[in-house]
Amino acid sequence: MLTSSLKTLRRAWIALAVITLLSFAVAEKFSGPAALETAVVVAAGAVKGRIILVQFMGARMFPAAWRIFFATWLLVNTAVIIGFFTLS
Amino acid sequence: MPRVGNQSSSAVNPGVFALPGEPAFWTFIAADSGLFALLFLQYCLDRASHLQGFIAEQSTLAAGIAVVNTVILVTSSWALAVAVQHASGGDRRLARQLVFTTSALGACFAALKVVEYILEIRAGHSFVAGTFFMYYFIITGIHLVHLLIGVLALTFIGARCVRDSESSRDTVILECGASYWHLIDLLWMFIFPLTYLAR
Numbered sequence: 001m002l003t004s005s006l007k008t009l010r011r012a013w014i015a016l017a018v019i020t021l022l023s024f025a026v027a028e029k030f031s032g033p034a035a036l037e038t039a040v041v042v043a044a045g046a047v048k049g050r051i052i053l054v055q056f057m058g059a060r061m062f063p064a065a066w067r068i069f070f071a072t073w074l075l076v077n078t079a080v081i082i083g084f085f086t087l088s
Numbered sequence: 089m090p091r092v093g094n095q096s097s098s099a100v101n102p103g104v105f106a107l108p109g110e111p112a113f114w115t116f117i118a119a120d121s122g123l124f125a126l127l128f129l130q131y132c133l134d135r136a137s138h139l140q141g142f143i144a145e146q147s148t149l150a151a152g153i154a155v156v157n158t159v160i161l162v163t164s165s166w167a168l169a170v171a172v173q174h175a176s177g178g179d180r181r182l183a184r185q186l187v188f189t190t191s192a193l194g195a196c197f198a199a200l201k202v203v204e205y206i207l208e209i210r211a212g213h214s215f216v217a218g219t220f221f222m223y224y225f226i227i228t229g230i231h232l233v234h235l236l237i238g239v240l241a242l243t244f245i246g247a248r249c250v251r252d253s254e255s256s257r258d259t260v261i262l263e264c265g266a267s268y269w270h271l272i273d274l275l276w277m278f279i280f281p282l283t284y285l286a287r
Contacts, residue, residue, distance in 0.1 A: 002177045006170060013166035020158045020280075024151065027285035038286040042278075048162075049277040056169040057270045063105045066114065073121050077128055077278050084132035085286055088139055 012055035019044050038085040046078040109263030117271050120234075124275050127230075128282060131223050138219050143287065145220035148213060151284040153204040157197050158280050164193035165273040168242070171250075172266050175259075180250055187246035187262075190269065194239040201232050224283050231272070231279055238269050 023044040030037045053059040053070055062070070107114050135142045171186030208214075208221075215225045245265045249258040 002173060005173050009166060009169050009173065012169075013162060016162035016166075017159050020155065020162065023281065023285060024155045027151065027287075034287040038281075041281040041285040045277045045281040049274050052162075052165060052270055052274050052277065056165050056273070057267060058108060061105055062107060066107060069118060070121075073125060077125055080125075080129055080132055081278070081282055081286065084136055088132075088136035 009055060012051050016048050016051055019048050035086040039082050042078055042081045042085075046074050049074050107267075109267050110260050113264045113267065117267060120271065121275070124230075124278070127227055128278060131227065131282065134219055134223065141218055142220045145213070145218045146283075146287070148211070149224065149284060150204075150207070153200050153207075154280055154284045157200050157204075158276065160193050160197050160200070161273050161276055164190045164197070165270055167193065168266050168269050172262065175250060175262060184246050184250040187242055187250055187265075191239050191242045191246065194235055194242070194269075198232060198236055198239065201228065227279055227283060231275060234272050234275070238265075238272050241265050242269060 023041045026037060026040050026044075030040075053074075059067055059070060167186050168190040171183045171190065174180070174186065175183035205225075208224075213221050213224075215222055242265055245262055249261045249265075251258065
């Protein structure tokens with residue numbers, strides 16, 4: 001049980017590190033539309049946030065209202081940032 | 089996050105949906121999350137009003153240190169999640185070592201952030217260099233204050249609350265400390281792309 005949980009945590013950590021490096025690579029090397037680049041790096045941040053919530057904070061065991069709160073928080077932040085950067 | 093021990097607030101009835109640590113502490117976490125969401129919104133609004141200035145100033149910001157810091161921060165969060173697992177499994181000595189490892193990684197993040205600030209200020213990018221840099225220092229500065237509080241809290245928790253003889257109070261404090269640290273990590277997942285990467 002403990003070993004399985006530790007493996008899950010290690011996979012989450014590796015995913016967080018890899019997504020971070022890929023986001024930086026996209027920001028440095030991508031030469032396409034700025035809006036697309038922004039959408040990719042911000043969405044990557046949201047995915048990392050979801051991993052932290054679920055794997056590190058144990059969000060699946062939160063009461064429903066708190067799961068909805070954090071899911072909304074992630075979605076609103078992502079939508080606001082991508083929306084403003086795309087439209088401005 | 090796994091619940092620690094058999095007396096934790098959420099582990100009284102294993103399998104029941106509950107928040108780790110002290111439920112009232114989560115009111116603070118929710119308020120803090122909301123505050124940062126407002127900061128992100130205000131950043132986006134001001135960026136839309138001063139677009140050229142933001143783009144010009146942001147293009148001079150070096151993201152290299154922030155990338156290293158992001159990896160350090162996710163590693164610290166992982167170490168703390170593993171610490172909570174080991175505390176739950178009864179290996180509180182290893183749990184204590186991992187809590188101190190998390191504090192040390194947090195201190196590394198803070199040190200690198202100070203280096204980054206010094207480099208930016210020496211390059212002429214001070215708090216008053218422009219609207220973007222004002223936001224850069226405010227958002228990353230508030231986050232840094234959170235992180236420093238977390239480093240101090242985890243150092244205290246490692247020294248006083250992850251002991252061989254577990255008490256329900258220690259358990260709740262460890263779970264609150266871990267939740268707070270993961271919140272710092274969670275906030276950074278938006279601060280990093282917003283201030284360093286998004287164009």
